[in-house]
Amino acid sequence: MSHEVLVLNSDYEPLNVCNMKRAISLMFLGKVDVLHTNSAIIHTISGSFDLPSVVRLRRHVRRPMPELRLSRRSIFARDNYTCQYCGHTSKELTIDHVIPKRLGGATTWDNLVCCCRKCNTKKGDKSLQKVCFTLKRLPRRPKYVPFISLTKYLDGARNTIWRDYLPIFDDVPAQQQAINEEGN
Numbered sequence: 001m002s003h004e005v006l007v008l009n010s011d012y013e014p015l016n017v018c019n020m021k022r023a024i025s026l027m028f029l030g031k032v033d034v035l036h037t038n039s040a041i042i043h044t045i046s047g048s049f050d051l052p053s054v055v056r057l058r059r060h061v062r063r064p065m066p067e068l069r070l071s072r073r074s075i076f077a078r079d080n081y082t083c084q085y086c087g088h089t090s091k092e093l094t095i096d097h098v099i100p101k102r103l104g105g106a107t108t109w110d111n112l113v114c115c116c117r118k119c120n121t122k123k124g125d126k127s128l129q130k131v132c133f134t135l136k137r138l139p140r141r142p143k144y145v146p147f148i149s150l151t152k153y154l155d156g157a158r159n160t161i162w163r164d165y166l167p168i169f170d171d172v173p174a175q176q177q178a179i180n181e182e183g184n
């Protein structure tokens with residue numbers, strides 16, 4: 001993580017995560033301001049300086065809003081790798097149709113949830129009422145879509161310096177995020 005640099009747009013929107021070499025060249029070209037450094041120092045012919053951790057572009061880069069494709073990975077990320085029935089956080093997760101396909105349930109943001117194997121087996125293709133399951137929260141399409149990849153975004157959210165610059169992805173409860181951190 002310390003060799004990666006978070007790049008923000010001029011309006012502080014996270015744009016990218018780049019490597020140190022690229023970040024240093026942006027610094028020397030005068031294209032970015034360094035907002036945070038990490039503890040490492042680099043020595044060059046012209047002197048020594050702290051390595052950047054977060055940089056901000058001086059000129060605004062226009063970017064269209066990214067499209068977030070419905071995928072297993074994006075459902076896992078939205079639900080913070082937490083079973084939406086029992087609240088269990090696990091790496092061994094699956095995707096469940098809340099209203100089963102058999103009963104006309106669609107493959108959409110608001111009908112798919114992250115589910116642990118145990119709950120998945122118990123639920124099978126039955127309705128919530130039948131198995132007496134309740135949802136931790138109603139599934140829906142995330143409102144905020146990060147420019148940076150979900151994996152990088154979730155990793156970045158664990159970096160104490162970067163966290164402040166990363167808008168909250170949908171409304172992942174802070175408590176769940178903490179559980180996730182402990183599990184790693």
Ligand SMILES: [Zn+2]
Pocket residue numbers: 083084085086087088115116117118119120
């Ligand atoms: Zn479960």
